[in-house]
Amino acid sequence: MRPPTSYRVHAEVWAGGESTVTAGNQTIPVDSTWAADEPAGTPGPAELLAAAFAACLMKNLERSSALLSFRYEHADIDVRARRQDIPPRFVEIEYELHLVTDEDERRVDLVHRNLRQFGTVYNTLAAVCDVHGSVVIVPTPAYPPAP
Structure with a gap:
């Protein structure tokens, strides 16, 4: 039986909710704001x-x-x-x-x-x-x- 496949991502957040997730060789902006009145667009x-x-x-x-x-x-x-x-x-x-x-x-x-x-x-x-x-x-x- 083969061992499970592993995946890794890296994420960062800055005060105020600006975030990114890096998966593979792509960095994706992520909305991690809290209680925002309007969606951030990401x-x-x-x-x-x-x-x-x-x-x-x-x-x-x-x-x-x-x-x-x-x-x-x-x-x-x-x-x-x-x-x-x-x-x-x-x-x-x-x-x-x-x-x-x-x-x-x-x-x-x-x-x-x-x-x-x-x-x-x-x-x-x-x-x-x-x-x-x-x-x-x-x-x-x-x-x-x-x-």
Whole structure:
């Protein structure tokens, strides 16, 4: 059995809430202000978690595409994360994956099962909150959408 894979990130915060997270060779600004009246315009921890979930789906789509010889031209994912204040935690992650493909519905369902079964971030979040979503098939000639 292989040992677990390790990941490292580095984060910094300055007084007043200006923060960055460095992952890989990318530095991402992060909103860590407290009780701000207006959103700072940079992602906060909740958006970063939702982004990690979306990235997990995208990475697993590529994995499934290679392993299952699944053809697609493009995918986009909308993620909605809901949290509660007391106790503070996420209660629901909902997603809609739009998949531009000429594959039939049975093959799309197979890929969707793979996304749910083999996604590390997906499974971690599903263990602690309700995670659900759908895949919308977009026929290949319909993409890109008309301006």
